[in-house]
Each structure stands twice: as C-alpha cells, then as structure tokens.
Amino acid sequence: MRTALQNGPVVLDGGLGTRLEARGNDVSSALWSAEILRQQPEEVRAAHQDFFEAGARVATTCSYQVSYSGFARVGVETDAVDELLARSIAVAQDARAASGLGPTEAWVMASVGPYGASLGDGSEYTGDYGLSAAELRDWHRRRLQVLAAAKPDALLCETIPSLAEVVALREALSDLATPAILSFTVADGRLRSGESLVDAVRIAESTPNILAIGVNCSAVADTDRALRIMREASELPLIAYPNSGEVWDANARSWLGSAQSLVAYVPEWLALGVKLIGGCCRVDTGELAEIAAAATRPRS
Template sequence: MIDLVDTLARRPVVLDGGLGTLLEARGNDVTSALWSARVLRDDPAEVRAAHAAFIDAGAEVVITASYQLGFAGEIPDDDVEALLRRSVSLARDAGEAVVAASVGPVGALRADGSEYTGAYGLTLAELRRAHRRRLHVLSDAGADVLAVETIPSPLEVEALALELADLDVPAFVSLSADSTGFSATGSLTSALRTAASVRSVVAVGVNCCAPDSVPGALAGAPDIPLVVYPNTGETWDAATRTWHGGTAPLADDAPSWVAAGARLVGGCCRSTPADIAAIAAAVRG
C-alpha cells in the first residue's frame, strides 16, 4: 500500500468510483434512504466485493460505505458505530489500497436533497456537533485518511474544519461544486482555502459535480494537492431518486485536471470500474 502523503508529492493517485452505482449494478437495492449503507448493514460481502472490483480496476484509494451513516437517525446509535467500523474493515480487507473513511454532509444523513444546497437551518455549533461523533469513530476505526466529501456550503466547511483541527488526523476535504450553497462569487474558493488551512488536511477539491464544473472550481484553489472526482454528468432527482441526462467519459478530462493540480483523481456517482481503469491509464500515461 502506498504512503498517501508521500505519493501525492510525486504523482497523481487514483481514487475509486461510484460505490452505490456498482452495488446497484451488482443487483443490490440502494433505493432506500440509507443508500449503500443498507448493503453495508445487510450484505457486507457485497461491499467488500465492490471495493475489490475498483482496486482491480486500478484504484489506489477506496472510499468506505459510510457516506450516509450518522447518529440520531433510524438506526440505533450503537449499531451505527458498529457499521462505521465495519465500513473501514471491509475496505481494508478488499485489497491493497489506502482506506478513506467517507464523511458525508448532514444533508446526506437526511436523504432529502439538502446535501445539494446546505440549507439545513443549523448553526455552526450544531453542525460541529452533528459531525463530531462520526469523525471520532471513523478516525479510531483504523482508516488511513478521512474522506470529507460532497460538502455543500461554506458554513458546513467551517464546522468541519474546526472539528478536523481538533481531531488532527489526515483528511481530504471535497466540496460539491454544483451546490447552490456556493452560489456567491468566490464562496467556493474561500471554502477551499478554509479547508486547506487545517494542518492535517492533505488535499482539497471537488466531487459529485458535472465534469465541466471542475475547471472553474479549481481556478484560484489553494496551493496544496487537489482532489477531483466528479460524477459522469447526469443529474440526481432527490424526489424520485433517479438520475437524468447524458454521461461524459471522465478519462478524457482527467489529464487536464492533473495539469491544474489534481493529485487525487477518480469518479463519483455513476462511474464504474471501467471508468476508473480508463482514468488510471490516462493519468499514469
């Protein structure tokens, strides 16, 4: 397994793709509010197999199935903690790869579409409390790095930055570039800089956005390794829980992301092991 921080200083590192997408393609039901966490709870072998498929495709970092898992929800808190730890161990068991423990936004825990707006009605202190226990459990579970991902607003970035500073464990922070929470001019860039100011944050960037959103999102990004893993260009309808629109071949754009400073490169929703294999070939070539 690579040393992530050391490798980022030398070359691009390949992330995995859409875990929920692959689980669904393998015949698993991911239509509930728990999404891939439902499979984590009920059929963990499927989660391990999906991680292994991405590693076989060339992923050097796999992101755990903990994105939509949080406390004070429909699953009892003790069970949530056990599942968070299981998500890390399954990724570890899947093969030789860096394990990145997924920390999704508060909106992902609500499963109501607010993960694309950041409009939760919560204060900074409330957001910090909402994330704290999960961050501590995942950092204690043996993950190599925390994957704080799809964060949709400057306020939630600030809350997470404060918590990560207190925790002081390696993390990368990735924002939802298409979120309406970053509609103000410069707010995305400012939020990236807020995340990058934390000593333990090894990379910042964007994910779960359209590929054509990436160049603008990276313009003015801080001078640390960047992370980029967009979706394939389709749009998620939270009300019907369906995807709409066309797809884009991520590997075509991956070299330009690397040229712009991306050092962690992969795919998000709708991307498959084939996409990751193509990205790996493109960035390593």
C-alpha cells in the first residue's frame, strides 16, 4: 500500500452504514452497521462490492462499532467479538475478490472506531469520555491485536476526537507491525475536543508504522482547513474523507441539515498531498463515483 500511495491517489469507499441503509438494512440500533455484520454478513459483502463497482479501491471494514464493551451490553461474549472482528476483514477481502480485484489493485483497511463510538451517544464528536490515555490504550489494545492478526493492509484508526485518544492509539499500536493510519474528526481548525490539531499531528508522526494522517467524519470546509494545517505541520501522506455536510443527532439517531458536494475540493486536496480520498457518513456510491472520476482524471 505504501507503493500505491507513492504512485498516485487511492480512492477510498464512502459511508458503509449509508450504503447498508440504502440497500434496505436497519442501521438505527446502538450497534449501527456492526449488527448487520453480525446478522447478515452477506449484506456487508455486497455493500463493499457496490463501492468497488463505483470506483473505490479500498474497502473499509465493518468493524468501526465492533467493541467488547459495546457488544457486552447486548450479551455477546469476548470470543464472539474476536470472531466478528476477523469476519469484518474476511468479508471485505471476499468482496475484493468477487469484484475481480487483486491485493495489488485494491486494499482492505480495518476500521478502528474511537471509544465514543462504542457508547452510541455521539461522544466521539466531543472526546469528553472522562478516561485517561492509559485507560483508552487498554480499551483499544485487544481489538487492534485481533484486527492486525487477521492481516488487513492497514489499520485505519478513525474519527479520533482528542489528544488522549491519539496518545492511547500510538501506545496500543507500538507492538504491531501492521501499517497504521490516524484520522481525526475536527472543527474550526482543531480537534473536536478543542485541542491542538498540530499537537495531534506531532503525536501521530511518532506512531510506529504510520502510513498516513488526515481527517474524516467532519464537514467539508472543516476538513479543508484542517488538511492545510496538517500539511504545514507534517510531510506524511494525507487522508481525507469528510461527511456529506449533514449533522448527526445522537438523541434522535438521525441526520439533520443539507448535503454539500465534496467533489469540487478533490483537485485542491490532491495538490495538497492527499493520497487517500473518499467519503464518510452520508456519502454513497453516486457521489463516490464522482470523487473517483475526479481523483483519477489526468492532471496537467
């Protein structure tokens, strides 16, 4: 995957939960798309294939909300969670093969959601967990180890809202050989916690096997501002996959507001050094196809 990033931009997928919902699945539970992985893995495989058909060359696994604490609340044992984490990677790899793509043409990135995602209360957009970096490290460690053992192309630690969680992930990744990406959720040029984005970049740069850093699950304008700050602070490849522009209401469990296309930003972001580009929540196959076309269009 490092070689692929050197050769040109790689197109990510869009919002997996969005695609699953568009296919007629109910993703309104506290376990979100993880419940579909548990009950209907064939739907997850089909959703990955839909994105590959639209032009994606990365499948982001359905493990964002698969956590031991989250599944414990619905009576699922630890060993079963281990199996679901491994299943998420196998399903994505199967979808890649079924799409006629090989491991040097398309990649599987294991999604590692933040602690707040396990709570289902929207706290990943504030980082206000009340936990130390050490406690967060211990919470993340086993899941990272299980995902790494299933041999994804990279571990995508995403929607990171606070410095404590950046530190926790750096430490939890320290004994793993799998390449890692750290992607932050931002607002107004800072982490969602209000802490310094530059400080987050400095911590991320010291993460073993770091492949790229960037922004996801944020508004397009906030993503643009953050990418420019990050480019000033680091020479690492950048990853960008913002939301549609709608805002998640955790209490109502619904999206509010109107969508904004991110396609117009693609040329600027590629020029800035973004090497992995796609969409997050509410970005489906139609817009992903437009992003793919813009990202792969020859540049003068």
